[in-house]
Amino acid sequence: MKNLDSDLITLLKAFIKENEIQVDNKIDSNSRLFGSNSVFDSMELVQFIVEVEQFLDEEYDIEIELTSDKAMSRRSSPFISLNTLSKFIIEETNE
Amino acid sequence: MSNTILITGNRKGIGRYLTEYYLKKGFNLVGCSRSKSDLIHNNYLHVIGDVTSEQDVKRVVKESRNKFGSVDVLINNAGKASMNHSILTPVSSVKDLFETNYLGTFLFSRECSKLMMKQKFGRIINFSTVAVPLNLEGEMVYASSKSAIETMTKILSKEISNYNITVNVIGPTPIMTDLIKVVPKDKIEEILNKQTLKRFGTFEDVSNVIDFFISDNSSFVTGQKIYLGGL
Numbered sequence: 001m002k003n004l005d006s007d008l009i010t011l012l013k014a015f016i017k018e019n020e021i022q023v024d025n026k027i028d029s030n031s032r033l034f035g036s037n038s039v040f041d042s043m044e045l046v047q048f049i050v051e052v053e054q055f056l057d058e059e060y061d062i063e064i065e066l067t068s069d070k071a072m073s074r075r076s077s078p079f080i081s082l083n084t085l086s087k088f089i090i091e092e093t094n095e
Numbered sequence: 096m097s098n099t100i101l102i103t104g105n106r107k108g109i110g111r112y113l114t115e116y117y118l119k120k121g122f123n124l125v126g127c128s129r130s131k132s133d134l135i136h137n138n139y140l141h142v143i144g145d146v147t148s149e150q151d152v153k154r155v156v157k158e159s160r161n162k163f164g165s166v167d168v169l170i171n172n173a174g175k176a177s178m179n180h181s182i183l184t185p186v187s188s189v190k191d192l193f194e195t196n197y198l199g200t201f202l203f204s205r206e207c208s209k210l211m212m213k214q215k216f217g218r219i220i221n222f223s224t225v226a227v228p229l230n231l232e233g234e235m236v237y238a239s240s241k242s243a244i245e246t247m248t249k250i251l252s253k254e255i256s257n258y259n260i261t262v263n264v265i266g267p268t269p270i271m272t273d274l275i276k277v278v279p280k281d282k283i284e285e286i287l288n289k290q291t292l293k294r295f296g297t298f299e300d301v302s303n304v305i306d307f308f309i310s311d312n313s314s315f316v317t318g319q320k321i322y323l324g325g326l
Contacts, residue, residue: 043257050209063153 001060001090005029008082011055012039015048029083045079056089064092099123099163100309101155103146103203104173106132108272112298113170113305114139125159125166127173146173146199156206168218168309169207171200171244176274178282181235189236196240201247204262208255217260218309221248225268228326229289233282241266245320252318261317263308268296268324291325 013027016039023039025031032038034045049066056062065071071078071088078088105114105126114134118124123138132141140162144151159166175195177188204219211217223245226238245264252262268290269275269283287293304321307313 047212047258050212054209054213057157 001093004089005082005086007055007059008052008086011051012048012082015051016040019044019047029086030081032081033079033085034077035080049079052085052089062089062093064089098167099125099159099165100168100170101125101127101159101166101203101207102170102172103127103199106130108274109267109270109298109301110170110172113172113302116298116302122168123163125155125163127155146203147194149202152199152202152206156203156210160210165214166207166210167214167216168220169203170220170305171203172222173199174222174241174274176237176277178233178237178278180233184236192236192240193243196237197243197247200244204247204251208251208258208260211260212255212258215259217255217258218313219251219260219262220305220308221245221262221264223248223264223266223320223322225266225286225290225322225324225326227266228322229286231282231286248320249318256317259314261308261313263317264320265301265304265308266320266322266326267301268322268326270296270298270301289326294324296323 009027009029012031016023016027021040021044027039033048034042040048053064053066056064078084100117100122102110102114102124104110106128110126114124114126118136118138126132126134126139126141127144127146129143129145131143134141140158142155142158144155146152156166173195175192177192179188200221207219208217221244223241224238226234227242227245231238248262248264255262269286275283287295300323304323308316
């Protein structure tokens, strides 16, 4: 999982390209995943979360539910940015 | 586009018929039930699993993907029936029916939708019953669970419509299967008499409607329900 941050950036870039999403800012670990400055709309976020789940399963053999009750009920959402998402994944897999 | 079909609750009854029917048509088939199946075919994978278990459902879908690469069509056939006066219905019975009928349909739809979204194609077929529009006495819990599936069908069809995934529901009349063994004969007669076409449904009646829903030509048909028997 040491390459998780860069893997997520690569995944997001590929996702943006594949879905022809218009992005104005540079993609990095601080890129917003939802909210007014996010790179995509709510349905694209749903699709991206699914992509991340499948990626973790295929590349790291980790089965994780990113939309678990725990993720959804956190005061601070794990889906704010790639950075918070990465931290959440590491947290979940270390438990 | 449709190559692989996943059918839940397919060890016997309608599910078994649909499995053999679509294998004959050349599809890859994945079946799921709580116990082993005696069906052997080169294009058939049977996975033992409980539709009410999130973990099992994820495993079934994953094994389908590993074996055939995707799931193009999901037929949420697994279901339970129960008849009782509402006042005499135990809580365990309500939970059991809602878990198998509603939760099972939800879990498989959610997990298969994830694959379908990625491939931007999918057909989901849910099962309701004529007991919903007939509001039959003694079938409050069963009909309620199926009514919830109809609502799920309508809303899910909207939520995933951008991905070329259609979600539709079929409502069969009574068909001679194990499911209606628990229903008294006079009650069955009462249902048949309320249908426009007063006969039992057949497996072929069901596959005919599913053929329509899963056809590549039905990409503009979603969120729809078709009851058999003229209701």
